[in-house]
Amino acid sequence: MRRALVVGMGASGLLAAALLARNGWKVTAVGRGTPASAMSTGCVRGNLSTGCLKHVMSIFQAAGMPLVGGDRTGATNIGTRYDCSLSPEPSTWAQGERPKSVTVLGLDGHPSLRPMLAASLLNGWGHRAEGRKMKMKMIVPMESSPSSFFRSDDAIEHLVDEVQQCSGETVLLPALFTLQDHRRWNELERRSGRKVMEAITPLGEPGLRFVQVLEAGAVQAGVELWGGRKVTALKTRGNNIEAAVVQGGLDTRSVETDAVLMASGGPLVDGTLLRGTMEDPFNTFRMASGLTIGNGYAHAHGRLLAKDGTIMENVFGAGDCLSIPKRKYGQGLSQALNDAWNVVRDMEGV
Amino acid sequence: MLVIGGGATGAGIVRDLALRGVDCALLEAGDFCHGASGGNHGLLHSGGRYAVKDPSSASECAHENTVLRRTAPFCIEGTGGLFVSLPGDDDDFALKFDNACQNAGVKAQEVTAKEALSIEPGLNPSVETCYEVPDGSIDPFSLVLSNIDRAREDGAAVMNHCQVIAMRMNGDRVDAVEYLDGRDGQKHQVLPEVVVNAGGAWASSLARMAGVDMPMALDQGSMLVLDGRLCEHVINRLRPPSNGDIAVPNHTSTILGTTSAPVPSPERPTIPVNDADLLLREVSAMLPGCRGARAIRAYCGVRPLLGGTGGREASRSFSIFRDERAENLLSVAGGKLTTYRLMAEKVSDQACRMLGKEGHCRTHLDALGLDVPVLGKGIALAKLHRKYAGRALSIPLSDQRMICSCEQVLRSEVQYALEDPDVLTMTDVMRRTRAGLGYCQGLDCSLSVLEMFVEVKGAEALSTLSEFLDERGKGTSVPGEQVRQELLRRHLLQGVYGIGGPKE
Numbered sequence: 001m002r003r004a005l006v007v008g009m010g011a012s013g014l015l016a017a018a019l020l021a022r023n024g025w026k027v028t029a030v031g032r033g034t035p036a037s038a039m040s041t042g043c044v045r046g047n048l049s050t051g052c053l054k055h056v057m058s059i060f061q062a063a064g065m066p067l068v069g070g071d072r073t074g075a076t077n078i079g080t081r082y083d084c085s086l087s088p089e090p091s092t093w094a095q096g097e098r099p100k101s102v103t104v105l106g107l108d109g110h111p112s113l114r115p116m117l118a119a120s121l122l123n124g125w126g127h128r129a130e131g132r133k134m135k136m137k138m139i140v141p142m143e144s145s146p147s148s149f150f151r152s153d154d155a156i157e158h159l160v161d162e163v164q165q166c167s168g169e170t171v172l173l174p175a176l177f178t179l180q181d182h183r184r185w186n187e188l189e190r191r192s193g194r195k196v197m198e199a200i201t202p203l204g205e206p207g208l209r210f211v212q213v214l215e216a217g218a219v220q221a222g223v224e225l226w227g228g229r230k231v232t233a234l235k236t237r238g239n240n241i242e243a244a245v246v247q248g249g250l251d252t253r254s255v256e257t258d259a260v261l262m263a264s265g266g267p268l269v270d271g272t273l274l275r276g277t278m279e280d281p282f283n284t285f286r287m288a289s290g291l292t293i294g295n296g297y298a299h300a301h302g303r304l305l306a307k308d309g310t311i312m313e314n315v316f317g318a319g320d321c322l323s324i325p326k327r328k329y330g331q332g333l334s335q336a337l338n339d340a341w342n343v344v345r346d347m348e349g350v
Numbered sequence: 351m352l353v354i355g356g357g358a359t360g361a362g363i364v365r366d367l368a369l370r371g372v373d374c375a376l377l378e379a380g381d382f383c384h385g386a387s388g389g390n391h392g393l394l395h396s397g398g399r400y401a402v403k404d405p406s407s408a409s410e411c412a413h414e415n416t417v418l419r420r421t422a423p424f425c426i427e428g429t430g431g432l433f434v435s436l437p438g439d440d441d442d443f444a445l446k447f448d449n450a451c452q453n454a455g456v457k458a459q460e461v462t463a464k465e466a467l468s469i470e471p472g473l474n475p476s477v478e479t480c481y482e483v484p485d486g487s488i489d490p491f492s493l494v495l496s497n498i499d500r501a502r503e504d505g506a507a508v509m510n511h512c513q514v515i516a517m518r519m520n521g522d523r524v525d526a527v528e529y530l531d532g533r534d535g536q537k538h539q540v541l542p543e544v545v546v547n548a549g550g551a552w553a554s555s556l557a558r559m560a561g562v563d564m565p566m567a568l569d570q571g572s573m574l575v576l577d578g579r580l581c582e583h584v585i586n587r588l589r590p591p592s593n594g595d596i597a598v599p600n601h602t603s604t605i606l607g608t609t610s611a612p613v614p615s616p617e618r619p620t621i622p623v624n625d626a627d628l629l630l631r632e633v634s635a636m637l638p639g640c641r642g643a644r645a646i647r648a649y650c651g652v653r654p655l656l657g658g659t660g661g662r663e664a665s666r667s668f669s670i671f672r673d674e675r676a677e678n679l680l681s682v683a684g685g686k687l688t689t690y691r692l693m694a695e696k697v698s699d700q701a702c703r704m705l706g707k708e709g710h711c712r713t714h715l716d717a718l719g720l721d722v723p724v725l726g727k728g729i730a731l732a733k734l735h736r737k738y739a740g741r742a743l744s745i746p747l748s749d750q751r752m753i754c755s756c757e758q759v760l761r762s763e764v765q766y767a768l769e770d771p772d773v774l775t776m777t778d779v780m781r782r783t784r785a786g787l788g789y790c791q792g793l794d795c796s797l798s799v800l801e802m803f804v805e806v807k808g809a810e811a812l813s814t815l816s817e818f819l820d821e822r823g824k825g826t827s828v829p830g831e832q833v834r835q836e837l838l839r840r841h842l843l844q845g846v847y848g849i850g851g852p853k854e
Binding site: 142 | 755797801804805810812830831837840841845849
């Protein structure tokens with residue numbers, strides 16, 4: 001059985017790990033913290049290749065949070081317009097289905113959705129919108145997610161009541177539900193008899209749900225997930241990596257592997273580039289120069305390069321950790337997923 | 351009497367005149383303190399910094415230091431200061447420093463390196479000669495605003511966001527001053543008997559409106575803000591004034607200063623890329639802890655210096671110009687925050703003589719406000735008092751939820767600021783409440799403040815926000831961890847929300 005070590009538990013690492021495991025690899029995935037995809041909006045803006053799209057949609061379907069694709073538009077949690085190609089069903093509308101009037105129903109003073117600001121901006125791009133502050137029995141502290149305040153049946157009852165009092169044809173709500181509670185959207189729509197939409201929200205539930213779905217997919221495919229751990233040393237022979245030391249808390253172990261997939265995210269985002277000469281075992285790989293968001297590992301044919309510029313034979317890369325000159329904001333998630341889909345094919349040749 | 355300029359000098363003058371019972375008004379083009387009065391390191395000079403090179407400025411500072419501690423205790427932290435020399439620094443300078451301080455009346459007390467290290471454990475252990483001086487840190491905004499509040503109580507008309515655009519001459523007198531009011535976008539006119547030009551870095555362009563040339567040099571100084579207070583005292587390098595020789599603990603941060611470079615214009619100064627590195631390197635020699643600290647932002651101010659030469663050689667003293675081509679126009683140039691009251695006194699004396707009015711200065715006697723009540727009223731109120739001085743008690747504490755967690759700003763404070771007729775923009779809110787000044791640089795609170803702004807003022811959201819981002823964007827390229835913060839900010843604003851132009 002071929003063994004793979006996947007470094008990074010964000011969108012590209014988790015998707016690739018699951019695909020490899022399905023193909024019969026013994027996969028270990030290591031991740032040390034919150035991946036950028038968990039802070040994203042959980043919506044994909046770039047285009048996915050046909051096979052990748054089909055696969056991603058099937059994973060989300062199986063996890064109980066179906067995605068919708070195509071030319072979709074939604075409203076962010078401050079009321080700006082957000083175009084994407086893939087999103088959870090309640091977050092966006094298709095072309096020509098844009099809501100006629102919107103009530104933005106948010107929690108007073110909470111950053112999850114700013115109702116008055118969002119209404120003002122929605123009006124700015126041609127919606128008929130009004131803002132409304134939800135009445136709450138207790139204040140949701142601004143630093144906590146509202147999801148834990150909307151788990152009980154009582155809370156849903158109250159929410160149905162609030163939604164029914166809105167005058168808009170569509171009601172825009174904050175991202176209130178975790179993955180487990182996502183079915184509540186349907187319940188809310190059914191019971192209130194209204195069209196209810198979830199605001200496009202970064203740094204909140206949607207990103208967490210997105211990563212959780214991919215995690216569940218990886219676990220089901222048989223991937224061994226080691227969260228909260230990092231690779232502290234590599235054992236190389238020539239341009240091959242034979243084993244890695246993985247450390248987390250008091251637990252240190254050596255993992256032997258036939259191939260390594262680097263899916264460790266943007267080196268500027270995680271600070272590696274800023275710290276420069278940190279004792280990072282991945283300093284063995286060549287990195288493109290410059291302090292830009294497009295910086296990352298130099299690569300050729302899906303493989304990373306050694307410091308001397310030769311190709312590492314069994315080290316592959318996917319997602320934000322790769323150097324992409326002129327990287328644009330908003331292309332990170334589609335890039336990560338497409339890369340994962342493609343790199344698995346490269347790895348099959350090892 | 352019309353005063354132009356709402357920095358420390360202008361605010362001090364209008365307060366002084368109002369106390370003497372003079373009918374006066376003040377026009378400020380932007381918000382109060384938006385020039386050098388806001389762009390400095392918030393240092394209450396003991397005079398030590400100028401003792402060797404500029405003894406007259408030093409003794410002015412030494413005198414005003416004691417006056418301000420008495421009359422404006424609420425905005426001053428008596429941190430005390432240290433002058434320290436490091437191996438390799440010129441020993442002769444220490445000797446000169448001691449003599450010069452004595453001659454200028456600066457209370458400098460030599461302490462051993464051991465004593466200095468015991469009161470300031472963060473110092474480089476190899477410091478050599480050390481002097482203790484009565485430096486302090488001062489909140490310029492609070493100081494200026496309390497001057498304005500007191501002046502208004504005494505009947506002065508003070509307006510910000512009113513830009514003077516022309517002066518109409520009648521022979522050798524300024525007959526009328528025309529200004530553009532940011533509230534209604536209309537031109538208005540004042541017909542003053544005497545005009546005081548306290549425009550700071552803009553003083554010479556104001557004087558030119560009356561056909562007067564002012565010999566002035568503009569000199570830019572950059573500063574770097576580090577998160578957290580890394581020293582107890584103001585720490586100065588005991589050497590001839592040069593780049594990066596001071597650290598001032600102020601509010602929640604430490605401010606490293608400064609650099610000196612001539613600039614042609616006070617408008618939108620840009621901060622040289624290497625300034626932040628230079629300040630960090632130089633100050634770290636005295637305070638090694640700075641090296642590991644998180645730099646939040648760099649900012650700069652433009653000093654209006656006397657004479658045509660400028661730079662470190664120019665005197666930090668001030669002078670009052672009067673030109674025969676405009677005999678009722680007094681222009682003030684030079685000076686510094688610590689001596690603002692003295693400048694105001696001299697200008698007011700002369701202006702009163704021109705008006706033929708009797709009256710004596712009282713600003714060294716009448717306090718601007720009371721000291722911060724440290725005990726008894728609770729920490730929350732003490733904090734508000736430090737920020738708002740006399741206004742603290744009028745802030746209703748009905749909504750004590752935090753809107754800016756970096757700077758611990760309450761929603762009530764923002765609400766209060768929004769009800770102030772002086773507040774027209776989001777940066778006006780920021781200056782008054784400090785929301786957005788912390789290490790996240792307004793990532794989250796700017797949107798919350800924006801929402802309250804839209805709600806209370808009915809303003810257009812995008813243009814309101816872009817004014818704020820524009821102002822904040824002036825100085826955010828700092829080395830180290832803050833790059834990641836900036837990256838997150840851009841991802842969020844440009845990437846997710848589509849606000850702001852494409853930048854790398």
